[in-house]
Amino acid sequence: MRLASRLGPIALEDARTGAPRKLESLWSEGPALVVFLRHFG
Amino acid sequence: MRDDLDRWQQDGIRVALVGNGTRAFAEAFIEDFGLSCDVLVDPELVAYRAAGLRRGAEALLSRRLFSDALRARRSGARQSGVQGDAWQLGGAFVFRRGGELLLIHRAESSGDHVEAHAVDHALEEDVVLDESPPPRSPLAPVARATRDVLDLSPVGSFDRIGFARHALGFDPADLDVDLTGRRALVTGANSGIGYATSLALADLGAEVTLLCRNAERAEAAAARIREATGSRRVSWQTVDMSDLTSVEAACAELAKEPIDVLVHNAGVLPDDRIESKEGLELTFATHVAGPHLMTARLREALEASDDGRVVWVSSGGMLTTRLQMNDPQWRHREYDGVRAYAETKRAQVVLAELWAAELAGSGVVVHSMHPGWADTPAVASSLPRFHQVTEAILRTPEEGADTVIWLAAADAATESSGRFFFDREAVRTHWLPVTRETRADREALWRLCGGATPDPGKAFGLS
Numbered sequence: 487m488r489l490a491s492r493l494g495p496i497a498l499e500d501a502r503t504g505a506p507r508k509l510e511s512l513w514s515e516g517p518a519l520v521v522f523l524r525h526f527g
Numbered sequence: 528m529r530d531d532l533d534r535w536q537q538d539g540i541r542v543a544l545v546g547n548g549t550r551a552f553a554e555a556f557i558e559d560f561g562l563s564c565d566v567l568v569d570p571e572l573v574a575y576r577a578a579g580l581r582r583g584a585e586a587l588l589s590r591r592l593f594s595d596a597l598r599a600r601r602s603g604a605r606q607s608g609v610q611g612d613a614w615q616l617g618g619a620f621v622f623r624r625g626g627e628l629l630l631i632h633r634a635e636s637s638g639d640h641v642e643a644h645a646v647d648h649a650l651e652e653d654v655v656l657d658e659s660p661p662p663r664s665p666l667a668p669v670a671r672a673t674r675d676v677l678d679l680s681p682v683g684s685f686d687r688i689g690f691a692r693h694a695l696g697f698d699p700a701d702l703d704v705d706l707t708g709r710r711a712l713v714t715g716a717n718s719g720i721g722y723a724t725s726l727a728l729a730d731l732g733a734e735v736t737l738l739c740r741n742a743e744r745a746e747a748a749a750a751r752i753r754e755a756t757g758s759r760r761v762s763w764q765t766v767d768m769s770d771l772t773s774v775e776a777a778c779a780e781l782a783k784e785p786i787d788v789l790v791h792n793a794g795v796l797p798d799d800r801i802e803s804k805e806g807l808e809l810t811f812a813t814h815v816a817g818p819h820l821m822t823a824r825l826r827e828a829l830e831a832s833d834d835g836r837v838v839w840v841s842s843g844g845m846l847t848t849r850l851q852m853n854d855p856q857w858r859h860r861e862y863d864g865v866r867a868y869a870e871t872k873r874a875q876v877v878l879a880e881l882w883a884a885e886l887a888g889s890g891v892v893v894h895s896m897h898p899g900w901a902d903t904p905a906v907a908s909s910l911p912r913f914h915q916v917t918e919a920i921l922r923t924p925e926e927g928a929d930t931v932i933w934l935a936a937a938d939a940a941t942e943s944s945g946r947f948f949f950d951r952e953a954v955r956t957h958w959l960p961v962t963r964e965t966r967a968d969r970e971a972l973w974r975l976c977g978g979a980t981p982d983p984g985k986a987f988g989l990s
């Protein structure tokens with residue numbers, strides 16, 4: 487299964503606004519770099 | 528890296544950082560680093576799991592850990608402490624417009640970060656990658672070889688340390704599956720292991736029905752799963768597994784379509800002897816009578832699947848307990864809730880074996896499993912002292928659910944039937960000879976349950 491298909495529908499909370507954001511919106515308009523941090527801090 | 532993030536954004540690359548702490552942590556992080564890119568929070572690790580990122584002992588083990596920390600400190604960085612899940616590793620992905628992958632970097636250890644030049648190279652070359660699952664950990668052979676010896680004690684195996692050690696032996700490809708078109712039912716699905724199982728199965732594409740006693744909690748859980756996975760194929764139905772009439776009514780609806788996965792997860796642990804609506808002892812009714820009746824009533828729908836699976840979520844507590852066929856419903860003994868729980872969890876393991884034999888050749892496999900010591904709302908409320916003492920080492924509900932998910936989804940789980948699993952491996956069902964039941968006791972349990980076609984008016988000792 488393509489990673490974009492797995493990740494795309496997942497909605498995460500935007501840290502600034504609190505609004506849910508589907509990950510597929512990140513690469514819908516152009517290329518995207520998505521970095522998963524080990525942790526904040 | 529901060530300068531690189533700005534540079535990529537200026538070049539028209541959408542940059543997003545995902546963290547597993549809370550929003551409050553993320554807000555402080557944004558301020559500390561003066562970030563302008565997207566920052567998203569994933570406290571339940573849904574996206575981390577979907578991305579196949581490692582979680583385990585490697586997060587704390589790194590040859591470069593101390594040199595990286597020293598270098599970071601010399602450059603002025605200060606880390607106040609891990610804000611999020613200390614066991615979780617990160618990664619980075621570069622997507623083309625539309626979602627094709629140009630770069631995959633899954634961290635192997637805590638100091639393993641993506642290099643800026645690798646991102647630049649991926650963007651410049653624009654070569655779409657073959658998306659194969661991540662490889663097994665290089666420590667997998669060691670983890671598997673030492674498992675039997677290191678698992679002799681529940682401490683260090685049932686707890687989160689045990690999960691981290693066992694997970695080193697997992698094959699990530701096992702759950703690189705697409706469950707689209709498959710239908711799964713999960714009892715006790717609104718919290719804990721049932722919720723984590725439902726979430727993961729929906730995430731893998733399955734249509735999931737949450738079977739819960741409470742309609743409001745069921746709807747709330749279903750809504751959370753829909754939001755987290757983006758799936759619309761998440762529904763719920765009320766059923767009280769201790770109430771045979773309720774089970775019959777639910778099954779009449781559920782049996783209308785083929786069923787691929789049935790997970791018997793609902794559980795109770797009362798302090799005092801309580802009787803169900805029909806007069807059965809509550810743990811027996813919930814763990815034995817209800818699931819047995821449901822399996823029988825959904826048998827045809829399971830057989831209609833080309834890959835039917837039944838998973839009984841038992842408990843490690845049953846390992847020191849014998850199948851109790853002399854007063855299984857505590858009519859003549861002084862009630863002990865923990866013991867009643869363990870006895871019925873032992874009965875579940877035997878029933879899984881008996882159903883596996885009954886369904887042999889039908890295309891339906893039946894397994895039982897135990898999740899280890901997981902930090903679930905049920906454990907916290909039913910075993911407060913145990914929860915208090917062990918809280919620091921308890922597994923997450925997701926870790927407890929891992930083997931349920933694996934049994935429900937992985938091809939490898941269909942290679943056998945009637946086995947008892949722990950952390951994706953079939954394990955022994957007895958630690959002590961004294962817990963072994965006789966053939967007569969097994970036959971008595973099957974008879975008590977009414978066999979493969981239970982009559983609710985007569986089965987389970989109701990006649």
